[in-house]
Amino acid sequence: MNDFLNSTSVVPEFVGTRKIGDTIGMCIPSVDGMLLDKLHLTKRYSVLGVLSARSGAGPHIMAMDEAVKTTNTEVVDIELPRDTKGGAGHGSLIIIGGYDPSDVRQAIQVALDNLSRTFGDVYNTPAGHLELQFTARAAGACHLAFGAPVGKAYGLICGAPAGIGVVMADTAIKTAGVNVLSFASPGHGTSFSNEGMVHISGDSGAVRQAVMAGREVGLKLLSQLGGTPKNDFPSYIK
Amino acid sequence: MNDFLNSTSVVPEFVGTRKIGDTIGMCIPSVDGMLLDKLHLTKRYSVLGVLSARSGAGPHIMAMDEAVKTTNTEVVDIELPRDTKGGAGHGSLIIIGGYDPSDVRQAIQVALDNLSRTFGDVYNTPAGHLELQFTARAAGACHLAFGAPVGKAYGLICGAPAGIGVVMADTAIKTAGVNVLSFASPGHGTSFSNEGMVHISGDSGAVRQAVMAGREVGLKLLSQLGGTPKNDFPSYIK
Amino acid sequence: MNDFLNSTSVVPEFVGTRKIGDTIGMCIPSVDGMLLDKLHLTKRYSVLGVLSARSGAGPHIMAMDEAVKTTNTEVVDIELPRDTKGGAGHGSLIIIGGYDPSDVRQAIQVALDNLSRTFGDVYNTPAGHLELQFTARAAGACHLAFGAPVGKAYGLICGAPAGIGVVMADTAIKTAGVNVLSFASPGHGTSFSNEGMVHISGDSGAVRQAVMAGREVGLKLLSQLGGTPKNDFPSYIK
Numbered sequence: 001m002n003d004f005l006n007s008t009s010v011v012p013e014f015v016g017t018r019k020i021g022d023t024i025g026m027c028i029p030s031v032d033g034m035l036l037d038k039l040h041l042t043k044r045y046s047v048l049g050v051l052s053a054r055s056g057a058g059p060h061i062m063a064m065d066e067a068v069k070t071t072n073t074e075v076v077d078i079e080l081p082r083d084t085k086g087g088a089g090h091g092s093l094i095i096i097g098g099y100d101p102s103d104v105r106q107a108i109q110v111a112l113d114n115l116s117r118t119f120g121d122v123y124n125t126p127a128g129h130l131e132l133q134f135t136a137r138a139a140g141a142c143h144l145a146f147g148a149p150v151g152k153a154y155g156l157i158c159g160a161p162a163g164i165g166v167v168m169a170d171t172a173i174k175t176a177g178v179n180v181l182s183f184a185s186p187g188h189g190t191s192f193s194n195e196g197m198v199h200i201s202g203d204s205g206a207v208r209q210a211v212m213a214g215r216e217v218g219l220k221l222l223s224q225l226g227g228t229p230k231n232d233f234p235s236y237i238k
Numbered sequence: 239m240n241d242f243l244n245s246t247s248v249v250p251e252f253v254g255t256r257k258i259g260d261t262i263g264m265c266i267p268s269v270d271g272m273l274l275d276k277l278h279l280t281k282r283y284s285v286l287g288v289l290s291a292r293s294g295a296g297p298h299i300m301a302m303d304e305a306v307k308t309t310n311t312e313v314v315d316i317e318l319p320r321d322t323k324g325g326a327g328h329g330s331l332i333i334i335g336g337y338d339p340s341d342v343r344q345a346i347q348v349a350l351d352n353l354s355r356t357f358g359d360v361y362n363t364p365a366g367h368l369e370l371q372f373t374a375r376a377a378g379a380c381h382l383a384f385g386a387p388v389g390k391a392y393g394l395i396c397g398a399p400a401g402i403g404v405v406m407a408d409t410a411i412k413t414a415g416v417n418v419l420s421f422a423s424p425g426h427g428t429s430f431s432n433e434g435m436v437h438i439s440g441d442s443g444a445v446r447q448a449v450m451a452g453r454e455v456g457l458k459l460l461s462q463l464g465g466t467p468k469n470d471f472p473s474y475i476k
Numbered sequence: 477m478n479d480f481l482n483s484t485s486v487v488p489e490f491v492g493t494r495k496i497g498d499t500i501g502m503c504i505p506s507v508d509g510m511l512l513d514k515l516h517l518t519k520r521y522s523v524l525g526v527l528s529a530r531s532g533a534g535p536h537i538m539a540m541d542e543a544v545k546t547t548n549t550e551v552v553d554i555e556l557p558r559d560t561k562g563g564a565g566h567g568s569l570i571i572i573g574g575y576d577p578s579d580v581r582q583a584i585q586v587a588l589d590n591l592s593r594t595f596g597d598v599y600n601t602p603a604g605h606l607e608l609q610f611t612a613r614a615a616g617a618c619h620l621a622f623g624a625p626v627g628k629a630y631g632l633i634c635g636a637p638a639g640i641g642v643v644m645a646d647t648a649i650k651t652a653g654v655n656v657l658s659f660a661s662p663g664h665g666t667s668f669s670n671e672g673m674v675h676i677s678g679d680s681g682a683v684r685q686a687v688m689a690g691r692e693v694g695l696k697l698l699s700q701l702g703g704t705p706k707n708d709f710p711s712y713i714k
Contacts, residue, residue: 024640082320163331166288187278221251400555408508423515423569424557425569426516459490
């Protein structure tokens with residue numbers, strides 16, 4: 001056995017993990033200047049928070065959106081690996097910056113805690129998945145990742161395989177008067193994931209209604225490929 | 239249980255599914271105008287057909303190539319997610335347009351029915367896969383996806399991991415006088431899939447002969463990685 | 477059964493396989509000119525060697541780096557599919573050129589033989605992986621793939637999910653005076669893999685020390701996601 005394999009003490013940067021999505025949260029209290037030069041951040045901060053996961057992009061972005069609202073921190077990088085451990089979607093790498101390590105650690109902790117909510121409307125079958133997200137007031141994470149107007153209601157309606165997301169989007173938009181920010185698909189606005197997803201904003205009630213209509217049609221379509229769509233946490237959009 | 243999980247009625251957009259590739263076919267009789275603005279289609283149609291799959295790009299493109307030949311529809315988008323549920327290749331999102339919902343539904347149905355033919359020369363092992371395709375007369379799907387000249391014979395010779403496709407391509411091209419349209423590999427012309435594939439066109443007999451020669455060497459090479467290459471449907475290229 | 481499925485003779489291009497990474501090595505003694513036009517090589521050679529794998533990019537690049545040092549061959553293409561069979565990283569397609577088939581076959585053989593060394597510091601858990609690489613003298617493969625200065629010590633420090641690689645990089649760089657060549661992450665310098673990796677060069681002792689420090693913190697962080705990181709071959713960096 002090699003020595004470096006035996007130590008069980010955790011490093012100071014560690015904040016916490018969540019089983020869902022193989023998610024890990026960390027904080028670098030004073031990042032190396034040479035590394036900072038090579039990272040691709042929208043703004044330089046010496047205190048960095050890191051949220052990283054194998055499965056889940058929307059849930060982590062929404063969770064971080066809540067976290068930056070309640071702490072003195074800012075989202076400076078969101079990158080979406082083509083992952084989900086063989087599934088159809090993304091993993092995520094989210095970096096936040098701040099001035100005080102305790103702020104940043106708290107933000108990462110808030111994000112980790114929010115995952116059991118933001119995974120509530122992710123439905124899986126062996127054939128694919130659906131993801132629905134809604135916030136009455138978008139903040140920096142939704143803005144950087146999806147172009148959501150800050151302070152306005154924002155909704156995400158996603159289906160995989162991607163074609164299901166096309167029909168979900170059509171149904172959702174027809175249901176209520178919302179603004180269509182963009183439609184992401186395997187070749188546009190994703191990292192070649194097998195997802196079709198529409199990003200919408202507007203009046204809070206309308207956005208919520210559109211998201212729920214998209215969910216309804218998505219569940220019916222995904223079920224046609226076999227299996228019953230199942231969420232790991234209770235649905236939060238109602 | 240949430241209400242929206244219990245409904246079993248299928249939505250009007252649903253056309254059909256196939257177990258192979260987790261494939262679903264749908265038709266939107268009158269697509270929302272705002273969504274149409276955000277989709278990335280080569281041409282605007284108000285009736286859209288959607289063929290979407292977790293595994294399989296070539297088979298679905300070839301199946302749709304047959305479908306548009308026999309119906310008054312046109313292929314307006316082909317996108318290739320990096321998928322196959324942990325395998326080395328692509329899934330697919332194909333959108334067609336038409337003027338009449340019954341035409342479009344028929345085209346999607348024809349494509350679904352053709353999959354048991356176009357998957358005939360896809361050979362899998364735990365280590366990788368091979369895919370061979372041939373048509374005596376390429377139409378709009380082969381043209382949009384692979385640059386195949388419309389009306390001419392077209393062939394696809396693909397191996398994964400990618401290096402096997404390099405040797406297959408070399409053997410195929412040396413076998414018969416064909417035009418080499420392009421060679422796609424992880425960094426060029428794929429969505430970072432682990433495939434090497436050559437696209438050829440020309441005289442029907444020569445293209446077929448080249449495809450068969452590529453298949454022979456590919457089967458021998460893939461077998462060296464363990465397992466026996468197996469097709470789920472009978473080979474159609476002979 | 478189709479005839480072409482029954483033959484067991486291996487084709488002349490075959491050099492060898494390794495179970496690790498589903499790796500296959502091949503050599504084309506005289507590549508077709510039309511294919512050569514369509515491949516994306518940095519330099520034209522008529523004798524090509526091909527190393528191709530489902531899992532592993534760093535290990536194969538480092539193995540090929542040794543191979544080209546000891547043979548009269550040159551690396552002319554390195555492409556990184558998003559693969560690893562559902563894991564977080566890359567597979568690889570590496571093409572070398574030479575003047576003499578026996579040189580090229582030997583280079584491929586040397587690379588295959590080196591894999592049991594270069595996979596020595598790849599550590600896996602169900603949640604992710606770490607990869608560490610070190611050479612006292614980088615050659616053409618490291619240069620083409622990672623921008624490593626030829627003839628200087630080079631090190632790779634990589635963690636997955638990507639956030640672990642950020643913290644590993646920070647620790648590594650702070651440990652010893654090294655040059656930071658670049659930092660690769662899902663959206664920059666990878667094929668959307670879920671990896672964070674720093675490329676460093678400089679004094680041999682410093683690079684080695686930095687790599688070992690990155691490994692130590694990486695093992696602790698990856699362990700927090702459950703499971704014990706395990707390497708398939710003995711560690712070579714000590």
